[in-house]
Amino acid sequence: MIPVILSGGSGSRLWPLSRKLYPKQFLALAGVRTLFQQTVQRLGFEGVERPLIVCNQEHRFIVNEQLGVIGVSAQCILMEPFGRNTAPAVAIAALKVLAEGRDELLLVLPADHVITDEAALRQALEIARAAAEEGEMVLFGIPAERPETGFGYIKTAGSDSDSALIPGAYRVEQFVEKPDIVRASEFVRSGGYYWNSGMFLFRASRYLDELRSYESDIYDTCVLALERSKVEREVVQIDAGTFECCPDNSIDYAVMEKTSRACVVPLAAGWSDVGSWSSLWEVHAKDGNGNVLKGDVVVENSHSCYVHGNSKLVALLGMEDVVVVETKDAVMIAHKDSVQDVKKLVNALDAEGRQETRSHCVVYRPWGGYDSVDAGTRHQVKHITVKPGAQLSLQMHHHRAEHWIVVSGTARVTCDDKSFLLTENQSTYIPIASVHRLANPGKIPLEIIEVQSGSYLGEDDIERLEDVYGRTDKVKG
Amino acid sequence: MIPVILSGGSGSRLWPLSRKLYPKQFLALAGVRTLFQQTVQRLGFEGVERPLIVCNQEHRFIVNEQLGVIGVSAQCILMEPFGRNTAPAVAIAALKVLAEGRDELLLVLPADHVITDEAALRQALEIARAAAEEGEMVLFGIPAERPETGFGYIKTAGSDSDSALIPGAYRVEQFVEKPDIVRASEFVRSGGYYWNSGMFLFRASRYLDELRSYESDIYDTCVLALERSKVEREVVQIDAGTFECCPDNSIDYAVMEKTSRACVVPLAAGWSDVGSWSSLWEVHAKDGNGNVLKGDVVVENSHSCYVHGNSKLVALLGMEDVVVVETKDAVMIAHKDSVQDVKKLVNALDAEGRQETRSHCVVYRPWGGYDSVDAGTRHQVKHITVKPGAQLSLQMHHHRAEHWIVVSGTARVTCDDKSFLLTENQSTYIPIASVHRLANPGKIPLEIIEVQSGSYLGEDDIERLEDVYGRTDKVKG
Structure with a gap:
């Protein structure tokens, strides 16, 4: 079988x-x-x-x-x-x-x-x-x-x-x-x-x-x-x-x-089939008020609710039969009788080209992932995590420079013809158009803060010269 | 009079x-x-x-x-x-x-x-x-x-x-x-x-x-x-x-x-007296469904709601007579009949020593302000804005080093016996225990990303040597 x-x-x-x-x-x-x-x-x-x-x-x-x-x-x-x-x-x-x-x-x-x-x-x-x-x-x-x-x-x-x-x-x-x-x-x-x-x-x-x-x-x-x-x-x-x-x-x-x-x-x-938020509420154990609470949640005088906080404090007052799901870039509040309309809502958001239906703030990659923590018109800040032994592709950008600051672990940085190690509290600068690679040669996850600076910061400003994961699509890393 | x-x-x-x-x-x-x-x-x-x-x-x-x-x-x-x-x-x-x-x-x-x-x-x-x-x-x-x-x-x-x-x-x-x-x-x-x-x-x-x-x-x-x-x-x-x-x-x-x-x-x-969220709903003009919507909000089949999104997409499905207020570090969902309990909730959170009742993620200072955008056990990232002509205090930290990257405007940096200008896409490093100051000598706001690295990152790790605003309390800047 x-x-x-x-x-x-x-x-x-x-x-x-x-x-x-x-x-x-x-x-x-x-x-x-x-x-x-x-x-x-x-x-x-x-x-x-x-x-x-x-x-x-x-x-x-x-x-x-x-x-x-x-x-x-x-x-x-x-x-x-x-x-x-x-x-x-x-x-x-x-x-x-x-x-x-x-x-x-x-x-x-x-x-x-x-x-x-x-x-x-x-x-x-x-x-x-x-x-x-x-x-x-x-x-x-x-x-x-x-x-x-x-x-x-x-x-x-x-x-x-x-x-x-x-x-x-x-x-x-x-x-x-x-x-x-x-x-x-x-x-x-x-x-x-x-x-x-x-x-x-x-x-x-x-x-x-x-x-x-x-x-x-x-x-x-x-x-x-x-x-x-x-x-x-x-x-x-x-x-x-x-x-x-x-x-x-x-x-x-x-x-x-x-x-x-x-x-x-x-x-x-x-x-x-966990086909809706209300069926997810059903499969979970409830507290004395019939609530299912996950994450940093406080409730007052609320009953039969499903509340899932992911990135911040969620407070409920006087609610009943309601689903609240909070993520880093979107929060949804729905009456249980309306949870079947979530799909419709997602389709409407898709039609507007919104990213909130496609990916999370935290984006997963074969080498680890990143979290977009701050963005302006000419800068973007990412918290990047690289798994032990993993490496991003050898790459270059036409429109942005990058500042990397290691906050945990050890990085092997390649930048044009140089290659060197950086550890916690050390930093480096990747100029526009330089060929570079970030790798984690260590045994613990590598965490870096990347500050991008430039006139265009789209994920598609990337030329991949080499990739151990066989990727040729234009996505970060 | x-x-x-x-x-x-x-x-x-x-x-x-x-x-x-x-x-x-x-x-x-x-x-x-x-x-x-x-x-x-x-x-x-x-x-x-x-x-x-x-x-x-x-x-x-x-x-x-x-x-x-x-x-x-x-x-x-x-x-x-x-x-x-x-x-x-x-x-x-x-x-x-x-x-x-x-x-x-x-x-x-x-x-x-x-x-x-x-x-x-x-x-x-x-x-x-x-x-x-x-x-x-x-x-x-x-x-x-x-x-x-x-x-x-x-x-x-x-x-x-x-x-x-x-x-x-x-x-x-x-x-x-x-x-x-x-x-x-x-x-x-x-x-x-x-x-x-x-x-x-x-x-x-x-x-x-x-x-x-x-x-x-x-x-x-x-x-x-x-x-x-x-x-x-x-x-x-x-x-x-x-x-x-x-x-x-x-x-x-x-x-x-x-x-x-x-x-x-x-x-x-x-x-x-705008004494509650429901009275705030009352003083505002409503849409055809009796809703007051502020920020990035989508609603489906919802009536007589007050929804205020500040930092992310807020979606409502099938809700009625509900107040939703979303901020960067907390979201509150309350039935209009329960908004008088918000004060009680705040007192309860206070009693637990939670910061969400005291300050926003974005903290205001006489020289501008900052937004905490990322934090870990040994690092913290802040987006700092300094008003034209303003300056932070001359200060030092015992437990943290700081990396500053200018993403907009011009900074005058003082670090021990050096003083120099930094502009967009330039960076500097402030070692632990060095006496430093950040100022904006320009005509537009100065925006910098600060990555703090160290074993203790509390706001009270600051020695103020000089402050144009006459502050002696141990708070940032």
Whole structure:
């Protein structure tokens, strides 16, 4: 059984904590580990191979780093140049596995879900495996216990043992689009309805056969896109020119709703898709007033709130059923009944070209990261952190000079034909147009304050002459 | 007529915008000018002398600067070492005026009120002047048109012309403490009730006579405190040791409720004490949804909110009757019904020793100011602005070195026995224990980035060797 972890989402419903360049799945929203790490780690048992990861290429360094922290190496990382929904993502994963001559069962898992009962998950996986071995396409269904209007529902042919394909797996009778509250309540009352979890188990060839017969365009494009991909060790860079032509579609629409082999295995394992701020509130333990408080937060006379302070003091007075999420460059205040509009808000901000939906003030790079702490028309101040042993690219700028002051650790600085070490409380000056590089030769993180001075301070004023991370895009470092 | 402007408040009800070191009256909350400046400027007509200002000594540089901007020089600035409420503040002002042999009418005005109808104010002042000339103690009363529970009420003997002392001035029948909503509603219905505005007009000697007969302790202490004051040009530094012993009391309790000479002159002039965030919402023009939005704010499906963003994007979704005030180091979200609890919250934060109630990230100094933009255990980054022609003190630090990078303007740097100029994109290093000074010899503001490095970075690590502003307290610059 090979896990295929779908990690391509942009997580806009959890803005402003989730950003396009650092979305939801890579955040530690429900524990010490990130959702992505939790998803990988919960599969650490016998009979499950190392995962195959599908992610956006912008997130490749985050994926690598987060896998490194938990000591897992993926068997393959499929990098999408952009998202085309789940049907093509899983198709390319299946094609890759088949190309290696291994027609295994694929366990398709979104990277951004919470599951609290791992024993229940393993039981459901055993049932699903038996069904998938028989050629069935298993969809894990969450017993619908509340009338949620935000999920798709699946009606099974009945849950008595007669209608079971094998014990614990049931034939799908009908897929139901997100219902209104009245219908959702009926579904819960009548029983036999499940929420579509977006988790699947099927054999690679079975999925591809079904996809080819119902959506041959997707199948054909994915075959071509994989053929034209750039492969380097375990990393596959899907060909953008080809993948661009691929129709955007979900597994559900493209295959599951059409195939005759779909079945549901119920999964009652404390599942949540953490699909909104209110569902994040739900999965957390509350205090005596029903509040979930994170960070430097004080509340007075407030109830059933989710408050997440990241960079400063957050004070609440007399609020109820409200979500407050504070980050360094944006704060969002929403009534719980309005959290589904966050995505709409993010789209509106995107349309205005705002950066607050794309990246955090703290920007992550393979060598570490930086935090923009001050900016004016002709200057900018960054706090740069370089990991031990890491180095930025050899680079130059046409429009800005830089002053570097080491505040912790040791830096190796290259500036034109000079190379020297700087330690705490030492500084240097990088003139405009000089070829330079910053590296951390030490064993602890290097922290420097960079003061940029010049008439143009855009991140794209960079010429990369050499980069150990193989980057050619015009971004800092 | 001499205005006595009471500017000693700490404005904690308007936290987090208002801070102890930069309170409400010095903020531009209702227009381009600050409330203090508006208060001074609205008295710019014939028959009114230059103002006498009572303020906390911590605010002296703010008072000076704000008067300078509007081109007004006070006839006297009385600096309190700490607040003792309004009765002593006005007593010292009256004693000062009498000491100069000028027994004038004193127009006592809080520095933090809004008045929109200046013509109505002038009319009321004319009536009040006539009454005060007769020896009356005039209290300006705001006709109670709404059942506010946050104000003290005054019942007059009747508003028909028979009971008027002179046309438009009425004898006080009764002072009423802040009523509950039922009584407040009765007052509004019955008529003849006024809110206590905290604005008064009386002759200096009349006030002192009454104070001496009802509160001789206050009178005697104030006489002594003024005698022992340090006077330099128009600035009076009230003696702390003496003033400390002065009872804390308001004009109302100490004199107005006891004297037989109290009368009310109605003032219907668009008055507001801007005493809470909801009253600030009231004085502003609203958009089509009843919202008042300031700064970088986006709202969706939200009504009757006051949102004030200062340092970052603020997004509101589905909120109603809510106040959101965002500053660089604190954000407050309060239901309008809870804004009276802001003071309680501030007191609680004070008790924990939190800095967020005392000062802003941006700290004002007579020479300019600074913004703390980044900090770690062994470093701190400040963006420092020095006004043209201004200079910091000649100083040294025992525990920190400083790196200065000029990002705009020109600096004159003194470091031990060297003195030199730095311009944009130039930098220098100030070693630990060197005697140094930063000055702006230019015509535009000097902006520098200062990176401090050391084992102790407290503001009190400073030895002042020389200061053009006469400061000896251990604060930066």
